[in-house]
Amino acid sequence: MPEQDSSRTRARDIDRAQTCGLLDAGYGEGQLDPAEYQARNAAAMKAKTLGELDALVSDLQIPEHLVEVTRPTAPAPAPRRQVPGRVVAAVAAAVLAVGGTLVVTTVGSDGASDIAAARQAPAPAQIPAGEPQPIAVEPIDPLTPDGVRDFVGQLGAKFGGDLRVDQVTFYSNYVFVTRMLTDQPHRKQDWSFRGGFATSGDPESRTLDTATVDLGALDVDRLADVIATGANQVGMPTGRVEHVFVRPDSGTEGLVTVQFEDDADRSGSVNTRLDGSVVDISHAEG
Incomplete structure (x- = not known):
């Protein structure tokens, strides 16, 4: 600075x-x-x-x-x-x-x-004759439908199609996810995702009965509706999404919390199921 x-x-x-x-x-x-x-x-x-x-x-x-x-x-x-x-x-x-x-x-x-x-x-690498030029990929905001889909797709690609997680939090420029280690359900690993996966810390112990969420059941279109309209629902018309938190709840279904904030430091949230059905709304506070 x-x-x-x-x-x-x-x-x-x-x-x-x-x-x-x-x-x-x-x-x-x-x-x-x-x-x-x-x-x-x-x-x-x-x-x-x-x-x-x-x-x-x-x-x-x-x-x-x-x-x-x-x-x-x-x-x-x-x-x-x-x-x-x-x-x-x-x-x-x-x-x-x-x-x-x-x-x-x-x-x-x-x-x-x-x-x-x-x-x-950096100086571009030379492309052999007849080869197509590389395609520039723009970073995707994880708080958009395309960003969520991109993360879920890459999660499946990395873990052999297994979309189960212990919990996952979407921020505007990265995703933080915890899931069991492949073939070691008694251990879990934290990962950060910024266009690719990187481990965060060392694996930790995990009980075998730990509840998980299957992100394959996440209705991204319904989530997009909550992101687009939730600020009004919590009483903050000028609010913006701070994060989206997905985790198991006490029942058999996952819970999705979309947290909003505004420039007055107020916050509120909308809780839904994976299918987008609203569970409850916490109105603006602060």
Whole structure:
């Protein structure tokens, strides 16, 4: 971030995404448990200022190679716990960028960064004569019908058509899912999905009678209706979807929670079954 930025500076989508990337790293190293990880990710996606984002990662130990990238001219890396959150958030773009290059300039002696980032596309590989040109695929928002279908399709492709999950949460730029390990129903694994699957942390124990949800039964068209009309139903005409949470309930059917929020920090939700039938509505609070 430029030196003149302060904790009150409004956060951008890229700042929120970069903070989520740091939380991924912290979770992968065991610094956060699953509940903390999901709560902080949700808070990062709702954060309005850089100060709010800083608070979510300020207690994390940052890997040394990230510290060194942010401080290229320093004689030695700063202690891991003392790296300002905004400095780390800026370098997280290097982790999140796919096929791009992050260019970092100098860092002032007061610890504030003077960073200029530029995504430089790599030189295209030569295509053999007669071969078709590659097709550029745009990222899909997981909170849209196409995004949900894309995730479900790739989930089936990765796990041999098995669409059962313990739970899954759709955010605007990634999906967080927990499911049993293939051929090891007594163990579960957390995964993050950003166009592809990556493990989050190590496998954990899981009871054999753990309830699951079959995403093959999810009516995506009915879910799209709830996403489109739910803000009005909860009393927030200008509200937007914060996340969609799918998990088993106490009965035999799955439960889908579509959470809404608005600029006044109010929140409300619509709970449905997998087929889209409404269970209950929590009206705006806050």
